[in-house]
Amino acid sequence: xxxxxxxxxxxxxxxxxxxxxxxxxxxxxxxxxxxxxxxxxxxxxxxxxxxxxxxxxxxxxxxxxxxxxxxxxxxxxxxxxxxxxxxxxxxxxxxxxxxxxxxxxxxxxxxxxxxxxxxxxxxxxxxxxxxxxxxxxxxxxxxxxxxxxxxxxxxxxxxxxxxxxxxxxxxxxxxxxxxxxxxxxxxxxxxxxxxxxxxxxxxxxxxxxxxxxxxxxxxxxxxxxxxxxxxxxxxxxxxxxxxxxxxxxxxxxxxxxxxxxxxxxxxxxxxxxxxxxxxxxxxxxxxxxxxxxxxxxxxxxxxxxxxxxxxxxxxxxxxxxxxxxxxxxxxxxxxxxxxxxxxxxxxxxxxxxxxxxxxxxxxxxxxxxxxxxxxxxxxxxxxxxxxxxxxxxxxxxxxxxxxxxxxxxxxxxxxxxxxxxxxxxxxxxxxxxxxxxxxxxxxxxxxxxxxxxx
Ligand code: HEM
Numbered sequence: 001x002x003x004x005x006x007x008x009x010x011x012x013x014x015x016x017x018x019x020x021x022x023x024x025x026x027x028x029x030x031x032x033x034x035x036x037x038x039x040x041x042x043x044x045x046x047x048x049x050x051x052x053x054x055x056x057x058x059x060x061x062x063x064x065x066x067x068x069x070x071x072x073x074x075x076x077x078x079x080x081x082x083x084x085x086x087x088x089x090x091x092x093x094x095x096x097x098x099x100x101x102x103x104x105x106x107x108x109x110x111x112x113x114x115x116x117x118x119x120x121x122x123x124x125x126x127x128x129x130x131x132x133x134x135x136x137x138x139x140x141x142x143x144x145x146x147x148x149x150x151x152x153x154x155x156x157x158x159x160x161x162x163x164x165x166x167x168x169x170x171x172x173x174x175x176x177x178x179x180x181x182x183x184x185x186x187x188x189x190x191x192x193x194x195x196x197x198x199x200x201x202x203x204x205x206x207x208x209x210x211x212x213x214x215x216x217x218x219x220x221x222x223x224x225x226x227x228x229x230x231x232x233x234x235x236x237x238x239x240x241x242x243x244x245x246x247x248x249x250x251x252x253x254x255x256x257x258x259x260x261x262x263x264x265x266x267x268x269x270x271x272x273x274x275x276x277x278x279x280x281x282x283x284x285x286x287x288x289x290x291x292x293x294x295x296x297x298x299x300x301x302x303x304x305x306x307x308x309x310x311x312x313x314x315x316x317x318x319x320x321x322x323x324x325x326x327x328x329x330x331x332x333x334x335x336x337x338x339x340x341x342x343x344x345x346x347x348x349x350x351x352x353x354x355x356x357x358x359x360x361x362x363x364x365x366x367x368x369x370x371x372x373x374x375x376x377x378x379x380x381x382x383x384x385x386x387x388x389x390x391x392x393x394x395x396x397x398x399x400x401x402x403x404x405x406x407x408x409x410x411x412x413x414x415x416x417x418x419x420x421x422x423x424x425x426x427x428x429x430x431x432x433x434x435x436x437x438x439x440x441x442x443x444x445x446x447x448x449x450x451x452x453x454x
Pocket of ligand 1: 090144259260261263264265267268271327328331332333334355393394395396398399400401402403404406407
C-alpha cells in the first residue's frame with residue numbers, strides 16, 4: 001500500500017440497486033447489483049468496479065478463483081511499474097522477510113529490544129498525558145527497517161519521521177475526493193491545485209528520501225552476500241541484468257521499499273493505537289490481560305512468542321481489535337485478469353474488485369452481535385482460543401498480506417510488554433472520539449493517554 005505509488009483510493013459509499021436488476025446471468029457492465037448483500041457493481045467515474053460483500057462472496061473470488069482475482073487495477077495513481085512482474089517481486093519480499101525477519105529465532109530479540117526503547121520513551125512522560133502515535137509509528141517502522149535496510153532509526157531522527165509522516169498523509173489523501181477523481185479523469189493532474197497535487201509533492205519527497213537511503217545502505221555491498229532486502233534486490237537485478245523481460249530495476253526497488261515500509265507501518269501502528277484506546281476504554285479487559293501477563297510471563301521477564309499459546313485471552317483481545325477496528329476496511333483493490341462468472345454473474349476481465357473486509361467482520365451469518373466489542377467470541381467454553389473462518393484482516397488468496405506473520409509477532413510482543421509495565425487510562429477519565437478517521441486505513445482520531453507504571 002503506497003499511495004501515489006501503488007494503491008487506489010477508497011470509493012464513496014455505494015448505493016446498491018435492488019436484487020435481480022439485471023435478470024438472468026447478466027454481464028456486469030454498469031452500475032448494477034450482483035446480489036444485494038453479497039456484492040454490487042459500481043461505476044467509479046468510468047472505472048468499472050465490483051464490490052464483494054460478506055465472507056462467502058470474498059472467499060469464492062479470492063480463494064476459489066484466486067488466479068483470476070489476483071491482479072491489481074491499473075489506475076493512474078498506481079505508479080507501479082512492475083505490473084505482471086508482481087509475482088517475482090512478491091516472492092523476493094516473502095523470502096527476504098523470512099530470511100532477515102521472522103524466520104530467524106534472533107529476530108524476536110530484535111523486536112524485544114525495540115520494545116525496550118519504546119517503553120523507556122513512554123516512561124519519560126512519567127504518567128502525564130501524551131499522544132502515543134509518534135512513538136508507536138517509530139517502533140513499528142523500525143522492525144521493517146531492520147529487514148529492509150539492516151538498521152533502525154532513533155526516535156529523535158526527524159528526517160525519517162518526516163518521511164513517514166508525509167507518506168502516511170498520502171494514505172489519507174488517497175481516499176480524498178480530488179484524488180479519487182484524478183483516477184477517473186487523469187487530466188485533472190495538470191490542475192495546479194487540489195489534494196492530488198499535495199499527494200504528488202509528498203510522493204516525490206518520499207521517493208528522493210528513499211533513493212538516498214538505498215544508496216547509503218548499499219555502499220560496501222558484497223554481491224551475493226545480502227545483508228538486508230536492498231542488497232537482496234540488487235543481487236536479483238544483477239542476476240537478471242541480461243533479461244529484457246525482467247522487472248527488477250532501480251525505480252522498482254524504490255517502489256518496493258516504499259510499499260513495504262508503509263504497508264508494514266501504517267497498519268500495525270493503527271492496530272496498536274486502537275488496542276491502547278480500547279484498553280483505556282474497558283479497564284476490566286485491560287485488567288484481565290494484565291492478570292494473564294502476570295500469571296504466564298511475570299512482572300519482569302520480557303514477553304516471548306513461546307508464551308503466546310499460553311495466553312488465550314490476550315490473543316482473543318488482539319483478534320477482536322483486528323475484527324472490530326477493520327484497519328484496512330476495503331483491503332487493497334484487486335482486478336480480474338479475464339472474464340469470469342461469480343454466482344451467475346459475468347464479471348469481465350479488467351474489472352476493479354473491491355473486497356469489503358469490513359462487511360466480512362460484521363457478517364451476521366458468522367458473527368453474533370458483531371457491533372459489540374467482545375473478545376470472548378474468540379474463546380471456547382474452556383477459555384481456549386478458537387480460530388474463526390470469517391476473520392480475515394489480512395485478506396485471502398494469492399495477494400493476501402505478506403507481512404502477516406511479522407505483524408502478528410509485533411502486535412503480541414509490543415502489546416504485552418506495554419501492558420506488563422504500564423496501566424493505561426485517559427486523562428481525567430475523558431473518553432476521546434471513537435469514530436475512526438477515514439482513509440485507506442481506519443485509524444483512531446488523535447487522542448491522549450496516560451501510561452502509569454504498574
Ligand atoms: C496488522 C497489520 C496488518 C494488516 C491488518 C494488513 C492487512 C493487509 C491487507 C488487507 C492487504 C491486502 C491484501 C489483498 O490485496 O487482498 C495487505 C497487503 C499487503 N501487506 Fe499487509 N497488513 C498488515 C501488516 C503488514 C506488514 C507488517 C507488512 C510488511 C512489512 C505488510 C505488507 C503488505 C504488502 C507488501 C501487501 C501487498 C501484497 C501484494 O500486493 O501481493 N503488511 N495487508
